[in-house]
Amino acid sequence: MGTVFTLFKRELASFFATPVAYVFITIFLILSSVFTFFIGSLYERGQADLLPFFNFHPWLYLFLVPAIAMRTWSEERKSGSIELLMTLPISTLQALLGKFFASWAVLGLSLLLTFPLWLTVNYLGQPDHGVIVAAYVGSWLMAGTFLAIGMCMSAMTKNQVVAFILAVVVCFLFVVSGSNIVLDAFKDWAPSIVIDTIASFSFLTHFESIAKGVLALNDVGYFLISITLWLYASLLIIEHKKAD
Amino acid sequence: MIYVNNLSKLFGDFVAVNDLTFNILPGDVVGFLGPNGAGKSTTMKMLTGFLAPSTGGIQIADLSMAEDAKKIKKLIGYLPEGAPAYGDMTPIQFLHFIAKIRGLKGKHKAERINTVIKQVDLLGVLDKPIENLSKGFKRRVGLAQAILHDPDILILDEPTDGLDPNQKHQVRELIQNLAKEKIVIISTHILEEVTAVCNRVMIISAGQLRFDASPEALLAKSKYHKAVTLHLSYPSDISGLLELPGVIDMEHERSTGRVTLLTQNGADVLHDVTEHIKDRRLPVDTIFVEQGRLDQVFRDITQGVKA
Numbered sequence: 139m140g141t142v143f144t145l146f147k148r149e150l151a152s153f154f155a156t157p158v159a160y161v162f163i164t165i166f167l168i169l170s171s172v173f174t175f176f177i178g179s180l181y182e183r184g185q186a187d188l189l190p191f192f193n194f195h196p197w198l199y200l201f202l203v204p205a206i207a208m209r210t211w212s213e214e215r216k217s218g219s220i221e222l223l224m225t226l227p228i229s230t231l232q233a234l235l236g237k238f239f240a241s242w243a244v245l246g247l248s249l250l251l252t253f254p255l256w257l258t259v260n261y262l263g264q265p266d267h268g269v270i271v272a273a274y275v276g277s278w279l280m281a282g283t284f285l286a287i288g289m290c291m292s293a294m295t296k297n298q299v300v301a302f303i304l305a306v307v308v309c310f311l312f313v314v315s316g317s318n319i320v321l322d323a324f325k326d327w328a329p330s331i332v333i334d335t336i337a338s339f340s341f342l343t344h345f346e347s348i349a350k351g352v353l354a355l356n357d358v359g360y361f362l363i364s365i366t367l368w369l370y371a372s373l374l375i376i377e378h379k380k381a382d
Numbered sequence: 383m384i385y386v387n388n389l390s391k392l393f394g395d396f397v398a399v400n401d402l403t404f405n406i407l408p409g410d411v412v413g414f415l416g417p418n419g420a421g422k423s424t425t426m427k428m429l430t431g432f433l434a435p436s437t438g439g440i441q442i443a444d445l446s447m448a449e450d451a452k453k454i455k456k457l458i459g460y461l462p463e464g465a466p467a468y469g470d471m472t473p474i475q476f477l478h479f480i481a482k483i484r485g486l487k488g489k490h491k492a493e494r495i496n497t498v499i500k501q502v503d504l505l506g507v508l509d510k511p512i513e514n515l516s517k518g519f520k521r522r523v524g525l526a527q528a529i530l531h532d533p534d535i536l537i538l539d540e541p542t543d544g545l546d547p548n549q550k551h552q553v554r555e556l557i558q559n560l561a562k563e564k565i566v567i568i569s570t571h572i573l574e575e576v577t578a579v580c581n582r583v584m585i586i587s588a589g590q591l592r593f594d595a596s597p598e599a600l601l602a603k604s605k606y607h608k609a610v611t612l613h614l615s616y617p618s619d620i621s622g623l624l625e626l627p628g629v630i631d632m633e634h635e636r637s638t639g640r641v642t643l644l645t646q647n648g649a650d651v652l653h654d655v656t657e658h659i660k661d662r663r664l665p666v667d668t669i670f671v672e673q674g675r676l677d678q679v680f681r682d683i684t685q686g687v688k689a
């Protein structure tokens with residue numbers, strides 16, 4: 139655990155030694171405000187909740203999380219530092235967890251810094267704080283899933299741009315598979331079990347109730363299992379491709 | 383204490399390392415020589431546990447790399463080719479990070495960090511990001527990292543590549559001053575480095591081990607081993623030198639006035655040559671016995687020509 143923490147601290151420090159974290163957090167805050175106020179009409183709705191804010195998160199993460207994830211392994215392989223890292227007395231899993239938690243922490247910090255929105259809705263009325271906390275936790279979990287996918291794509295290539303594009307594409311599939319456009323295309327001919335299965339893989343389906351503040355076990359479980367599976371896939375890919 | 387058995391590495395169909403078998407014992411300072419692409423780095427990557435062998439095994443300190451890689455990695459200090467490091471960190475941050483990962487603690491950690499900073503002379507750049515350092519300093523940061531935990535086994539892939547002559551000298555001194563019971567493996571294509579610091583030479587070419595003995599034995603393979611080279615102040619008739627017993631051939635560069643007498647099986651001919659020079663009053667201003675020319679032996683061995 140001490141080793142993971144040391145690796146975590148190094149990764150986190152590297153986010154703040156370069157402009158990456160600052161740029162990311164700034165853009166995250168600007169975009170989430172734009173979405174919430176202008177597109178989601180937080181004020182005009184006149185309701186004391188953050189639903190417009192959380193509803194946009196899957197779309198926000200779709201581009202922003204791959205941007206954080208793309209450097210995790212690609213950069214290590216491109217610069218050759220992976221050879222240094224992997225010849226230290228640590229396991230690949232420890233390196234992976236250090237990286238994952240550092241990036242996840244940056245995402246968590248970005249979320250925390252949206253607290254002014256939370257304060258804002260207090261002017262509109264009496265928000266249910268439990269609902270908002272639950273939605274924040276759920277959103278962070280979903281961000282972790284995007285991140286695990288992004289890291290897996292980063293493990294596949296030395297090229298950060300390729301890693302970014304792959305991650306956006308894969309994440310996009312997992313987002314839209316629950317949208318009405320996709321499901322309508324199947325509705326006319328596919329049996330409902332197929333449609334349900336496709337929908338059940340979607341982040342949208344699982345985030346829907348979380349955004350409303352319901353942290354159901356199966357939704358939380360879905361994101362946790364997804365994170366685990368994608369991280370495990372990254373582990374196998376890194377072991378296999380580290381020297382290429 | 384390093385035992386390598388029938389080690390091979392294939393990349394697809396390409397055989398990068400081909401059936402290497404050797405042992406390295408404490409006290410051995412091995413110069414790992416070979417042309418570019420010979421498989422030096424690939425072998426080192428397997429020795430350090432970065433790459434898994436395609437076939438064959440590595441045993442280090444009674445541990446098998448396949449089973450106890452993590453324990454073995456604790457014993458090894460490694461400078462990968464090109465001295466990769468985390469560019470956004472400063473050398474002092476980087477060394478603290480490595481020290482923590484290596485399990486150094488408290489006072490001992492501070493002592494070790496101070497020692498290596500002095501050893502590789504990093505004091506002036508401790509707070510500059512590594513990516514902004516010159517090639518020489520980057521290499522030294524990599525070296526510092528490798529010797530930080532005072533490892534029993536030190537594996538350095540081209541440690542002096544890109545250094546200026548002073549820095550090269552410094553690195554060689556550092557290696558020579560390491561404790562005597564350590565194992566050091568250095569890859570290089572600078573031949574003089576081998577005679578300067580190593581007590582054992584391994585030459586690989588096309589993934590195969592072509593030579594494994596002392597630097598002296600390597601020099602002895604040269605056709606210039608014990609050859610006598612002299613320099614003439616002005617042209618003169620030197621054909622008599624070729625008649626001397628033990629001399630089998632003469633190379634005469636007329637433009638420079640340099641003459642080299644090749645000897646049979648490394649016979650001692652210096653005495654006869656000086657006598658001859660005295661008798662004939664030849665205008666010789668320099669004369670010395672060569673140890674052998676490494677570049678020629680190296681070419682012969684790696685290109686498969688008989689030495």
Ligand SMILES: Nc1ncnc2c1ncn2[C@@H]1O[C@H](COP(=O)(O)OP(=O)(O)O)[C@@H](O)[C@H]1O
Pocket residue numbers: 381382393396398416417418419420421422423424425
């Ligand atoms: N990851 C890799 N994939 C494919 N070929 C490789 C890889 N690494 C090295 N090689 C090839 O293996 C050979 C040996 O490389 P290397 O060990 O780096 O040589 P050296 O260090 O002696 O110059 C080279 O021909 C190189 O192109």
Ligand SMILES: [Mg+2]
Pocket residue numbers: 422423424463539
């Ligand atoms: Mg090399």
